[in-house]
Amino acid sequence: MARTQGSHSDITGPKVRQAALRLFARHGYAAVSMRQIAAEVGVQAGALYNYTPDKQTLLFDLMKTHLDELLAAHDALPGGAMPFPALEAFTRFHIRFHAERPDEVFIAYMELRSLEAGNFARIEALRRAYEQRLEDILRHGVEQGAFAVADPRIAAMALIAMLTGINTGFRRGGRLSLPQVQELYWEMVRKSVAA
Amino acid sequence: MARTQGSHSDITGPKVRQAALRLFARHGYAAVSMRQIAAEVGVQAGALYNYTPDKQTLLFDLMKTHLDELLAAHDALPGGAMPFPALEAFTRFHIRFHAERPDEVFIAYMELRSLEAGNFARIEALRRAYEQRLEDILRHGVEQGAFAVADPRIAAMALIAMLTGINTGFRRGGRLSLPQVQELYWEMVRKSVAA
DNA sequence: GTCTATATTACGATAGAC
DNA sequence: GTCTATCGTAATATAGAC
Known part of the structure; x- marks a missing residue:
């Protein structure tokens, strides 16, 4: 498989919020990077900016x-x-x-x-x-x-x-x-x- | 006695801890940089590493x-x-x-x-x-x-x-x-x- | 003990291909 | 909508002059 591509806005959106919630709670807002959130969701960092x-x-x-x-x-x-x-x-x-x-x-x-x-x-x-x-x-x-x-x-x-x-x-x-x-x-x- | 003009270890040490305390409490540990602490103390960032x-x-x-x-x-x-x-x-x-x-x-x-x-x-x-x-x-x-x-x-x-x-x-x-x-x-x- | 300068790494955010 | 690539900035920590 080359790479995952396509429309996932309906599931990725909630996943972004959920990942951010978990990571912010565990490590603190300032200590968490957008890259960490993206990794938890399973996308690249740039893709997060479709949701926030x-x-x-x-x-x-x-x-x-x-x-x-x-x-x-x-x-x-x-x-x-x-x-x-x-x-x-x-x-x-x-x-x-x-x-x-x-x-x-x-x-x-x-x-x-x-x-x-x-x-x-x-x-x-x-x-x-x-x-x-x-x-x-x-x-x-x-x-x-x-x-x-x-x-x-x-x-x-x-x-x-x-x-x-x-x-x-x-x-x-x-x-x-x-x-x-x-x-x-x-x-x-x-x-x-x-x- | 043979203290140079820039020697202030006895006062700078406490000032470093005090500045860090204030900034960590206000903004959070992860959100505070060593440069901010140094600025609050009135020294350059590198000098902090004489104290921690x-x-x-x-x-x-x-x-x-x-x-x-x-x-x-x-x-x-x-x-x-x-x-x-x-x-x-x-x-x-x-x-x-x-x-x-x-x-x-x-x-x-x-x-x-x-x-x-x-x-x-x-x-x-x-x-x-x-x-x-x-x-x-x-x-x-x-x-x-x-x-x-x-x-x-x-x-x-x-x-x-x-x-x-x-x-x-x-x-x-x-x-x-x-x-x-x-x-x-x-x-x-x-x-x-x-x- | 403090300075300047820097090595190294990571950050948030954006651009353009697909 | 997600990717790769990157811009511009700032982080921790260290090295060497004074």
Whole structure:
């Protein structure tokens, strides 16, 4: 066989994003070359530019897609009005969603500094919108008298940091199942904000 | 004494580490060039190699120094035997120590992937040793009946993730003082593990 | 100890053949 | 749409003058 040639845009496009995702998560955006991505896909470096105008846009699109999906998935949650059920739903959702996407999560939190100013602002706004949803749950719970949280803004930040931390340990271990992890974390979250 | 006009090893050495620390934290190890570090110090790139054999060693030394200081500072804490005072001391110590060193913390957590295998193993062992200290406090508290923690290993991971999260918010804000932040976090930590 | 200069390698991105 | 080839630039690290 001489060389592979022909139209593969429908499969190569996703493969490019997938390869970039994996490599950026593992080695970091700046440490990964377009040639490495191309090699992972199975094409030459120049061919990548049929699918992204440049490397920066490739990173931005990965992060934007992830956060759009996060917000959309959270929108689809059955929203409870009661503070504890709402917080529990958020907690279990967050853990499951993030545990299923370790590479996307890693990039979305660690490569913010690799974004150019305009791209950073758009991504940061999405991240902030998600955090706001937890803050709203906490604030509502305080008003209802169910939660005792001195500062909902700080508490939301603290809880999200805690929950997202599963991605450092869950990958290493394998000792516990996802439902077990959800249970352990929900127990801590519940107690930490209970009145 | 017989020092030539261009001799500044006693000041240039620290300046190199300080510049590398700042730039690595801001832009990431892979995105920072030796030329940038040299420019920040005020020398030419070649001169840096009087202070480090290579870029990788420079990163490793920064991380190693940070974790050595962390463990040493924690050793110097007055160690209490009672579960709640011990946990409170750990919590307040962790927050203060990390809030004072945002750049070092950022690097120690985010540039693990930039370390070569051997260096990674040494840094990871130090990080793990610190986490173990919190796990021991939790385990002791459970045995004493003061804490209700189903899995001290996971709980230690969760709490450290939560506490270290201050460095993303504390830099942005300025709304709250360090003692206020310590108080808010200690309240959440205390409740989350209380029996 | 720092400089200038350079060897060597790799990068992102583009052009034109097929 | 992918290839080969290449342009222009910048990287790490070293050598030798001062």
